[in-house]
Every structure is written in structure tokens, then in C-alpha cells.
Amino acid sequence: MYSAISGFATVFATFISGIIAANLLGVEGTGLVAFAVWLALIASQVVDGGTSLCVGRFTADLHGQGDKAAAYSLSGRLARRLLLYNAMGIAAFAVFYFADPGTATDSLRRLFGETDGDAATNLVFFVALLTFTQSFATFGMAHYRGSQDFVTPAAVSFVSMVAQIVCVYLGAFLFHVPGAIAGYIAGQILLTVAGAKLMTRNGTVTAELISETRTYGRYSWAANLCNTFVWSRIEILFLQSFWGYREVGLFSVALALSAIASQGPLLLTGAFLPMLAEKHGQKDRQGLQMAFASGTRFLAIAAFPACFGMAAIVPTLVQLLYGPSFAPAIPAATIIATAAAFSITTVIGTHLVNALARSDVIFVTSLIGAALSIAGGFLLIPHYGLLGAAISRTATQLAMIGIGLWFITTRLRFSYPFAALLRILLAALVASLAAFVVVTLVPGFHGLVLAILGAAFVYALCLRFFGAVDPQDIAVAHRLIAALPPRFAAMANILLSFIDPSSAPGRIVTPRP
Known part of the structure; x- marks a missing residue:
């Protein structure tokens, strides 16, 4: 649940920031901001070098083995490796730019569709800064999750969400596209600090573990670069x-x-x-x-x-x-x-x-x-x-x-x-059809609210009718719900008992074949 809070803060901040940009900057301005943020996302994956997946995966593995000292030392080593990769990225761009400033400026103008070379250069500066903050923010989140610490990133992500929304609004209102991008940077600062402070960790890491993380990091880094063409909005380019x-x-x-x-x-x-x-x-x-x-x-x-x-x-x-x-x-x-x-x-x-x-x-x-x-x-x-x-x-x-x-x-x-997924799919299709009928008959905000409530009710009915939820999952859900405040836990248990009348909190069940 803490992981969900952390992720929700990030997603909500991005969603609201997009709405702010759309209403203040128009369609084309929104497109330019989206393109700049996408460039930073791609660049952060390039300079990551597989360190984020390494720190998440190997830290958890070492904790599972009971070797917390190695996990501590490895996170510091990987954080310093990430800093090196960021420095190499900055150096590569500096070589590109200063080797032939005129050609580089023209290329940047064409990339961002700007007629002013200085404006394009300023956008590059903001993209580079967002790249750095994004890479360390991702690394820090992966480290905390690998260490089974979900409370800290949840708290930091929530504060960052508020900072990003406020700063994107002020930046877009006062300084248009560059200000909106600066707002995204502001939203990453705390997460960046959380990742960067890991560089101070020192300790012994075995040669075997170093070799294993390098091999895993190379493959995961290359896979992430390829995944940018599949999952990371390459269509924008x-x-x-x-x-x-x-x-x-x-x-x-x-x-x-x-x-x-x-x-x-x-x-x-x-x-x-x-x-x-x-x-x-x-x-x-x-x-x-x-x-x-x-x-x-x-x-x-x-x-x-x-x-x-x-x-x-x-x-x-x-x-x-x-x-x-x-x-x-x-x-x-x-x-x-x-x-x-x-x-x-x-x-x-x-x-x-x-x-x-x-x-x-x-x-x-x-x-x-x-x-x-x-x-x-x-x-x-x-x-x-x-x-x-x-x-x-x-x-x-x-x-x-x-x-x-x-x-x-x-x-x-x-x-x-597969069988369970098919039953769940049928229930969801019926519920979405109900939502479509409602918004078609009742347009506007009121229709939207009725559609969401009606679809939720129909979905619960269909889950029960199709027997879509495995009894073992119901039992697990009952145990998880026990951690909620009593009033919320009682309501959630009523819902679960409606979906599967044979279930009850704490009951031991046999999984469905």
C-alpha cells in the first residue's frame, strides 16, 4: 500500500501537470512540453546504465540471503556508477556542441522547432537538468523498494507531487514552456536527493557480485533502451x-x-x-x-x-x-x-x-x-x-x-x-458497456459520475455471477484488509463477502484448479 501511495503521487502529479499545460499552453505548447519531458525520460534511461534495476533486484536478493552489509555497500557503489554515467553523458553532449557550435545550434532549433537558437539551447539545458534529476530519482526509488522500505519514498513522493503541480502551474503561467519544464524538475528534487545521498555509502563488495551486477546491468540497460521503442512513447518522435x-x-x-x-x-x-x-x-x-x-x-x-x-x-x-x-x-x-x-x-x-x-x-x-x-x-x-x-x-x-x-x-x-483472467475479462467488459450506455444517455459531469458508480456496481455483480475471483485470493484480501482502520475494513469485508458469499475473514480455502 505504501508503494501504491508512492506511485499514485507520481502518476497524479504527471496527470495534473498535463492538464495544466493543456489549459495554459494550448495544443502545440502541450506537445512541446510533452516532447521535452519525453526526451529527458529517454536520456535518463541512457545514462542509467542499468543501475536502477541492479539496485532494486540485487539489494532485495541480498536481503533475502541475510547479507545486509553487502546490500548497503552495493547501493553506494551503484550510486557512484550512476554519477559517472551522468558525467559521461554531459561530456558527450559538450563535445557535440563545442565541436561545431553553429551546426549544433541549427540541429537543436530543428529538434525543438524553434526559430531562435538561444531558446532551443535553453530548452536543452532544462532537458539535461531534468534528465539528471530523473535518473537519480528513479535510482533512489528502486533502492528503497529493494530494501523493503516503502514508507520513506511514499512520504517523499507525496511532497514532490505537491511541489510539481504548484511549480508547473506557476512556471507555465509565468514563463510558458520553459517554466512548465522547470516545474517538472522541481518535482524531482527531493527524490533526487534521496538517491544521490546513497553515494556516501562505502564498504566491501565481492568481485563475484561486482561481475554479476555488471552483466545484469548491461543486459537490463540494453533491454531498457529497446523498451523505449515499445513502452516509452517512441511514437512521439x-x-x-x-x-x-x-x-x-x-x-x-x-x-x-x-x-x-x-x-x-x-x-x-x-x-x-x-x-x-x-x-x-x-x-x-x-x-x-x-x-x-x-x-x-x-x-x-x-x-x-x-x-x-x-x-x-x-x-x-x-x-x-x-x-x-x-x-x-x-x-x-x-x-x-x-x-x-x-x-x-x-x-x-x-x-x-x-x-x-x-x-x-x-x-x-x-x-x-x-x-x-x-x-x-x-x-x-x-x-x-x-x-x-x-x-x-x-x-x-x-x-x-x-x-x-x-x-x-x-x-x-x-x-x-488463463481461466481466471477470462472470467475477470467478461465481468469487466459488461461493466464498461454499462458505463458507455450511461455517458451516452447522460452527457457531462453528472453522466460521468453515474457511469463510474454504475459500472462499479455492475462489475461487482458480474464478478459474483461469473465466479471470477479465486477463493484463495479472497482469503488473502481478507487478511490484507485487516490492516485497514476498522470502519474501512468492515466495509471492504462486506464487499468481498458479496463477491464470494462462501468466503469469510480468516477462512482457509483450497485454490481453484
Whole structure:
């Protein structure tokens, strides 16, 4: 739950920042901000060098082995390695810029669509600063999760959320696009400090562990770079190149609406990688299978209704939050949100593969996904624009899902809960259809509220009617709910008992075949 709070703060800050930019800067201004933030995200993955995945995975593994001293020393070593990678990135850009300043300035002007070379250079400065803060913020979050400390990042993320929203608003209002980007930087400061202070840690790290982290880091870094073509909005680059910032702005809205639906369920997965890595360190194969299957089912229960429901209410949301000028984003948002429902359910599988240190496989599959994404970018986006970007993204991700399922079930030989997922899918489809009918009959804000409430009620009914929730998951949920305040725990237990009348708090059940 603390991990979910931390993730929610990040997602909510990004979502509200996008709405602020849309209302203060217009479609093209929103596109330019989205492009700059995307560039920083890509650059931060380049300079990361695989350190974030290493600190998350190996710290958890070492804690599982009871070697906290090695975990302490390793986090400091990896933090200093990240600083070195950032310095190398700055040096590479300095060489590019000062080797031929005139050509470099022209290139930057074309990249950002600016007629003023100084304005383009200023944007690069903000992007570089956001890259640095983003890389250390990601590293710090991964370290805390690997150390099983979820309270600290939750508190820091909440404060950072408030700082980002306030600073993006003030920056966009006073200084337009550069000010909005500076607001994103302000939101990363505390998280950056949390990651950077790990550089002071010293201690002995065995040569074997250093070698293992380097190998894992290389593969995971290469896999992340390839994954930028599949999961990290590479379509923005093609839209900016072939169409312009208007389409980038519209696409960023489509992605934001999909993210607010899909990221909600994903917030519950932050603890899975360190937990699975810890079980791997304990050589608990049965525990890995149970955590993988149950986690996948729980994720589907949250993801399917959230994403399909978002697809149903997208037209109303776009009008209410962004205004009529963003209406062309509706078809793309519907497609992306629908596809996200399926991609989210594979996240626990990805954590499983990472926990087993099979970053080599992730790299190979990511390379395939990168090739598919580039092909789609050149074949679809130049001709179909925004709709082509949505179709390209969806097709690539669905292909990656198929490859991942094949590897987990046939090579790793873990059982995938297909039957349970199908029952959950049917329940979510009926609920989303109910939401669509409501917003069609009752437009505006009131229809939106009625659609959400009605879909939630229909979904609970369908979960019960289809027997979609495994009794073992109900029992686990009852135990988790016991940690809530009594009044909330009582209401949650009533809901669970409605979904599965045979369940009760604390009851021991046999898992469904």
C-alpha cells in the first residue's frame, strides 16, 4: 500500500501537470512540453546504465540471503556508477556542441522547432537538468523498494507531487514552456536527493557480485533502451518528425488518459520485484509460483475494469478536462486504453523474469519489440498520423505480450492463470458497456459520475455471477484488509463477502484448479 501511495503521487502529479499545460499552453505548447519531458525520460534511461534495476533486484536478493552489509555497500557503489554515467553523458553532449557550435545550434532549433537558437539551447539545458534529476530519482526509488522500505519514498513522493503541480502551474503561467519544464524538475528534487545521498555509502563488495551486477546491468540497460521503442512513447518522435507538435500534444493527452487508468493498478506492483527476488534468493520455487499467479489475478481484477471503463468514458473526460480543441485525441485514447488492459496483466511476469536474473531474455524480446515499433512508426504514422501511432503502439505491445507469455509458460514453466483472467475479462467488459450506455444517455459531469458508480456496481455483480475471483485470493484480501482502520475494513469485508458469499475473514480455502 505504501508503494501504491508512492506511485499514485507520481502518476497524479504527471496527470495534473498535463492538464495544466493543456489549459495554459494550448495544443502545440502541450506537445512541446510533452516532447521535452519525453526526451529527458529517454536520456535518463541512457545514462542509467542499468543501475536502477541492479539496485532494486540485487539489494532485495541480498536481503533475502541475510547479507545486509553487502546490500548497503552495493547501493553506494551503484550510486557512484550512476554519477559517472551522468558525467559521461554531459561530456558527450559538450563535445557535440563545442565541436561545431553553429551546426549544433541549427540541429537543436530543428529538434525543438524553434526559430531562435538561444531558446532551443535553453530548452536543452532544462532537458539535461531534468534528465539528471530523473535518473537519480528513479535510482533512489528502486533502492528503497529493494530494501523493503516503502514508507520513506511514499512520504517523499507525496511532497514532490505537491511541489510539481504548484511549480508547473506557476512556471507555465509565468514563463510558458520553459517554466512548465522547470516545474517538472522541481518535482524531482527531493527524490533526487534521496538517491544521490546513497553515494556516501562505502564498504566491501565481492568481485563475484561486482561481475554479476555488471552483466545484469548491461543486459537490463540494453533491454531498457529497446523498451523505449515499445513502452516509452517512441511514437512521439515519429509524430514530431512527420506531423508536428499539434499531433504530439494530442497524443500526449491520449497517453495521459490511458495512464491514469492503467497506472492505478500498476501502483500495486511496486513491491513485487523485490519480493520475488527475495523468494528467488531463498530458492522458494513454490512461493514464486503462488506470488506470480495471485499477483497476476489481482492485477487483472483492477486493470480490466479501469482500462475498459476509461475507454468507455474518454469522450466525456476529454471535453471536461482539456476542452473541445483536444477532441481529435479521443479515438487514439480509446485504442490505447483498451490495449493497456492486456499489457498490464503481464507486468508481474516481467518482474518474475527480472527476479530470476533473466535480463538477457528481456533484452532479446525488447530488441524484437523495438524493431516492430520502428517498422510501425515508418509504415503507419506518416500516413495515418495520430491514429497510426495508436495502432502501431497497440500492435507492438500485443506482440510483446505473446512472446512474454510463451517464455514464462514454456521455458520457465510457470503456470499462467488463463481461466481466471477470462472470467475477470467478461465481468469487466459488461461493466464498461454499462458505463458507455450511461455517458451516452447522460452527457457531462453528472453522466460521468453515474457511469463510474454504475459500472462499479455492475462489475461487482458480474464478478459474483461469473465466479471470477479465486477463493484463495479472497482469503488473502481478507487478511490484507485487516490492516485497514476498522470502519474501512468492515466495509471492504462486506464487499468481498458479496463477491464470494462462501468466503469469510480468516477462512482457509483450497485454490481453484
